[in-house]
Structures are given as C-alpha cells and as structure tokens.
Amino acid sequence: MSGVAPSVRNRRPPGVRREEILRVATEMFGDSGYRGVSLADIAARVGISQPGLIHHFKNKEELLLAALERRDEDSRDHMDAMFQEMSVADALISLCRHNVEDPTAMRLYAVESAESIEPGHPAREFFLRRYARVRERVAERIRRDQELRRLPAALDPVVLAGEMIAVMDGLQVQWLLDPTMDLPGRMAAYLERLIIKEDR
Amino acid sequence: MSGVAPSVRNRRPPGVRREEILRVATEMFGDSGYRGVSLADIAARVGISQPGLIHHFKNKEELLLAALERRDEDSRDHMDAMFQEMSVADALISLCRHNVEDPTAMRLYAVESAESIEPGHPAREFFLRRYARVRERVAERIRRDQELRRLPAALDPVVLAGEMIAVMDGLQVQWLLDPTMDLPGRMAAYLERLIIKEDR
Incomplete structure (x- = not known):
C-alpha cells in the first residue's frame, strides 16, 4: 500500500474512491465478520488514511x-x-x-x-x-x-x-x-x- | 465477578468449571462471532483468570x-x-x-x-x-x-x-x-x- 504515492492515489474522483472502499469493506466484512475488522484495517487495504476513509463513511456501522x-x-x-x-x-x-x-x-x-x-x-x-x-x-x-x-x-x-x-x-x-x-x-x-x- | 472471593470460586471441581467455560463461550461466540471475543473476555465473564482458562483450553481456537x-x-x-x-x-x-x-x-x-x-x-x-x-x-x-x-x-x-x-x-x-x-x-x-x- 505504502508503495503507491498519495499524490497518485488522491487523484481518483470521490465516487470511484467510495466504490473502492465499499468493495474492500464487502470483502473484509465477509471474510472476518463485523467485529473482526477495524476501520484502520479497511483504510490500510484501500491505501488511504483513516481520516480519508471517515471522510466517506463516518464510522464502521455506516460503512x-x-x-x-x-x-x-x-x-x-x-x-x-x-x-x-x-x-x-x-x-x-x-x-x-x-x-x-x-x-x-x-x-x-x-x-x-x-x-x-x-x-x-x-x-x-x-x-x-x-x-x-x-x-x-x-x-x-x-x-x-x-x-x-x-x-x-x-x-x-x-x-x-x-x-x-x-x-x-x-x-x-x-x-x-x-x-x-x-x-x-x-x-x-x-x-x-x-x-x-x-x-x- | 470480582465480588466473588477466588477461594470460593476455586472450590468447584474441574469438570464443572470446564462446563461453565463452554457454556459462556457458546454464548459469547454466538453473540459476537469468533473474532469479536477474546479469551480475556471469556475468562472475565466466567470470573477466572486468563491462565486459569488456558489451563482448560490452550487457546481460543481449541475453545x-x-x-x-x-x-x-x-x-x-x-x-x-x-x-x-x-x-x-x-x-x-x-x-x-x-x-x-x-x-x-x-x-x-x-x-x-x-x-x-x-x-x-x-x-x-x-x-x-x-x-x-x-x-x-x-x-x-x-x-x-x-x-x-x-x-x-x-x-x-x-x-x-x-x-x-x-x-x-x-x-x-x-x-x-x-x-x-x-x-x-x-x-x-x-x-x-x-x-x-x-x-x-
């Protein structure tokens, strides 16, 4: 994840990023259940910061x-x-x-x-x-x-x-x-x- | 839990304690899933120490x-x-x-x-x-x-x-x-x- 420069990743439009977060969340919640995954895990897999994720979904429940x-x-x-x-x-x-x-x-x-x-x-x-x-x-x-x-x-x-x-x-x-x-x-x-x- | 003196709790025979741990684990895994519960949570609910629990079940998987x-x-x-x-x-x-x-x-x-x-x-x-x-x-x-x-x-x-x-x-x-x-x-x-x- 850290191999991708933030400047490159941040160029994606917000709708695309939102879809990407939903795709990763679907995968991770389905793999490990609601309590087995943290917002930090999901943000890391997407390759964004946790505040970056919270910009799209205010908490784990909403996601x-x-x-x-x-x-x-x-x-x-x-x-x-x-x-x-x-x-x-x-x-x-x-x-x-x-x-x-x-x-x-x-x-x-x-x-x-x-x-x-x-x-x-x-x-x-x-x-x-x-x-x-x-x-x-x-x-x-x-x-x-x-x-x-x-x-x-x-x-x-x-x-x-x-x-x-x-x-x-x-x-x-x-x-x-x-x-x-x-x-x-x-x-x-x-x-x-x-x-x-x-x-x- | 802490209100019960260890000396009283420890008097229970090992078979009874084992059954009690299994009953609590069934309840807690069923409520929160495998990843949502720690051995520490289960030990606390049973009212024993974590080493006390590990004496019966060596890890969460075994439990x-x-x-x-x-x-x-x-x-x-x-x-x-x-x-x-x-x-x-x-x-x-x-x-x-x-x-x-x-x-x-x-x-x-x-x-x-x-x-x-x-x-x-x-x-x-x-x-x-x-x-x-x-x-x-x-x-x-x-x-x-x-x-x-x-x-x-x-x-x-x-x-x-x-x-x-x-x-x-x-x-x-x-x-x-x-x-x-x-x-x-x-x-x-x-x-x-x-x-x-x-x-x-």
Missing part, C-alpha cells in the same frame, strides 16, 4: 450498512427485472446464477445475516426489514403464479415465500463451503417439485 | 472447537435416538422442537457456520466434516423411508438430504431473527409436501 445496501440494490434490481418476465421459480434460479458470479457479496450477506441475530448488532434492523420486504415481494409473485396455475393454490404464499428464501440461504452457505456444488441446479430441484406439472 | 463439539454431540445424540424410531420427516421436526429450547446453541451454530466460510477460519474443517456426516446420515434414513414408501423413490437421497439441511438452517436463521415464527411448524409444512400421502 457496513452501505456495503449491505449496495449488495441489496444489486440483487433487488436483478429480482425486479426477472420477476417482470418470469415465474417465481425461474426468477429464483436466475438469481442463484447471478449470485454465484459474485461470491464476495454472497459471503458478506451470509456472514452478516447470521451475525445480525444478536440484538445489538448494527445490521439487525437492516436484515429484519430486508427479510420482510423480500418475503412480501416473493409472496406477491407466488400469488400471481397461483392465479396462472403454475403453483398449487392451497399453499400459503407468505409461508412458502419464507421457505423459498430459507432454501436459498441454506444452499448458499453450503455452496460457499463447497463451490463445486451446482447451486442453481439444487435450487431448481427444490422448486421443480412445487410447480404444477400439467402447465409446463 | 471454539470444544464449544461446537459439545453442541454437535448433543444434537447427534438427539438425532440418533429420533432416527431409530421415526421417519426422517418426524425426526427433523423433533430436532427443530429440541433446538428452539436452546437458542444459545442454535445461535452459535448459525453464526459460526456462516463465519467458517472463510478459508482460514478455525472451524472450517469442523463444518465441512459435519455437513458431510449429517448429510450422509440423513441420506441413509431417506433411503430407508424410500424403501418403506414414505418418500418418493425418484428423489436422489444425497441431494434431498442437502436440501432438508438447507431448509432447516435457513429457517433457523429466520427464527433467530424473529422467534415468534413457528419453526417446527414451518419445517413440517415443507416436509409434508414430500411425504407420500397414501401411506399416511
């Missing part, structure tokens, strides 16, 4: 939440696009394909959602809100698929949405431990059994 | 692994007993009922399995071995249920075992965030759809 928001926006945009044109099953399989291309973001999400179980964790509210929002979004699309007779009408959309998210979260942790696993294929095997066969 | 092993033995004993007499579905629902009675152990497992994704994490090997073992154990019982025509013969037992574990892990994280959720009921709703209805 964690910004990193989570960035990953969330990305997956939300992908979900919205997929949900417009696909069944909920095809959209979730497509999301798995999308996620395996960015294991760093997947790792951040897996580690922080588990850590946020702790009542005092800074990301707890984020994950509670996120679960509620994603579940409602998936449930809405399940209802549409039920109307289109793609999914059995007898299943409770909100309960089923929670289950689909659980399968995906659980399989993602398994995939992160052993990336030789076919994550989209496993998700498809689960969803396949739900789909009404006559309509295929 | 984490011992805490994980303890929780694992407990759930393995429960699984073995349930598998003897029940279908795989009933055994897993019973395990959920067992787990909700010990949220501290569940939290340790959820947080550490997510953190162990990191290649250098001390619990990585533990979780890789554990996944392989639990999956093989569940797969074995799925095969038996298939022979008894309780589960469809067309499903791959190893893939299905991985899926059942994923659902349980994913639902547990949701339950830890919001314990008003009916964890055994949600697990049952998932498993119910797999079971061959004619045989019930």
Whole structure:
C-alpha cells in the first residue's frame, strides 16, 4: 500500500474512491465478520488514511450498512427485472446464477445475516426489514403464479415465500463451503417439485 | 465477578468449571462471532483468570472447537435416538422442537457456520466434516423411508438430504431473527409436501 504515492492515489474522483472502499469493506466484512475488522484495517487495504476513509463513511456501522445496501440494490434490481418476465421459480434460479458470479457479496450477506441475530448488532434492523420486504415481494409473485396455475393454490404464499428464501440461504452457505456444488441446479430441484406439472 | 472471593470460586471441581467455560463461550461466540471475543473476555465473564482458562483450553481456537463439539454431540445424540424410531420427516421436526429450547446453541451454530466460510477460519474443517456426516446420515434414513414408501423413490437421497439441511438452517436463521415464527411448524409444512400421502 505504502508503495503507491498519495499524490497518485488522491487523484481518483470521490465516487470511484467510495466504490473502492465499499468493495474492500464487502470483502473484509465477509471474510472476518463485523467485529473482526477495524476501520484502520479497511483504510490500510484501500491505501488511504483513516481520516480519508471517515471522510466517506463516518464510522464502521455506516460503512457496513452501505456495503449491505449496495449488495441489496444489486440483487433487488436483478429480482425486479426477472420477476417482470418470469415465474417465481425461474426468477429464483436466475438469481442463484447471478449470485454465484459474485461470491464476495454472497459471503458478506451470509456472514452478516447470521451475525445480525444478536440484538445489538448494527445490521439487525437492516436484515429484519430486508427479510420482510423480500418475503412480501416473493409472496406477491407466488400469488400471481397461483392465479396462472403454475403453483398449487392451497399453499400459503407468505409461508412458502419464507421457505423459498430459507432454501436459498441454506444452499448458499453450503455452496460457499463447497463451490463445486451446482447451486442453481439444487435450487431448481427444490422448486421443480412445487410447480404444477400439467402447465409446463 | 470480582465480588466473588477466588477461594470460593476455586472450590468447584474441574469438570464443572470446564462446563461453565463452554457454556459462556457458546454464548459469547454466538453473540459476537469468533473474532469479536477474546479469551480475556471469556475468562472475565466466567470470573477466572486468563491462565486459569488456558489451563482448560490452550487457546481460543481449541475453545471454539470444544464449544461446537459439545453442541454437535448433543444434537447427534438427539438425532440418533429420533432416527431409530421415526421417519426422517418426524425426526427433523423433533430436532427443530429440541433446538428452539436452546437458542444459545442454535445461535452459535448459525453464526459460526456462516463465519467458517472463510478459508482460514478455525472451524472450517469442523463444518465441512459435519455437513458431510449429517448429510450422509440423513441420506441413509431417506433411503430407508424410500424403501418403506414414505418418500418418493425418484428423489436422489444425497441431494434431498442437502436440501432438508438447507431448509432447516435457513429457517433457523429466520427464527433467530424473529422467534415468534413457528419453526417446527414451518419445517413440517415443507416436509409434508414430500411425504407420500397414501401411506399416511
């Protein structure tokens, strides 16, 4: 880090530097958890001073939440696009394909959602809100698929949405431990059994 | 802690002290993750000196692994007993009922399995071995249920075992965030759809 002259590094525009900090924070929080990383560690890896980092994110909590928001926006945009044109099953399989291309973001999400179980964790509210929002979004699309007779009408959309998210979260942790696993294929095997066969 | 005279505390037999350290470590690792807790923190909470703690567990890695092993033995004993007499579905629902009675152990497992994704994490090997073992154990019982025509013969037992574990892990994280959720009921709703209805 110290091999790069500050004058060169400081030439980058603030937006680029901000993105770089978020990328490094995603990596380091995902590797070592929220408490395992300090702002000083992140600043050192980016190659800036700690005051330089605090200029962009006033504390570690703000930086964690910004990193989570960035990953969330990305997956939300992908979900919205997929949900417009696909069944909920095809959209979730497509999301798995999308996620395996960015294991760093997947790792951040897996580690922080588990850590946020702790009542005092800074990301707890984020994950509670996120679960509620994603579940409602998936449930809405399940209802549409039920109307289109793609999914059995007898299943409770909100309960089923929670289950689909659980399968995906659980399989993602398994995939992160052993990336030789076919994550989209496993998700498809689960969803396949739900789909009404006559309509295929 | 300092209010209790060392002479009183030291009277406890070594086995009891060891159990007390494991109980506190389970709680603190589950709350703050492996990197968020030091041996000094754990010793202070137990009310012993750090050398006193190192007498039982030579370092933090050994203590984490011992805490994980303890929780694992407990759930393995429960699984073995349930598998003897029940279908795989009933055994897993019973395990959920067992787990909700010990949220501290569940939290340790959820947080550490997510953190162990990191290649250098001390619990990585533990979780890789554990996944392989639990999956093989569940797969074995799925095969038996298939022979008894309780589960469809067309499903791959190893893939299905991985899926059942994923659902349980994913639902547990949701339950830890919001314990008003009916964890055994949600697990049952998932498993119910797999079971061959004619045989019930």
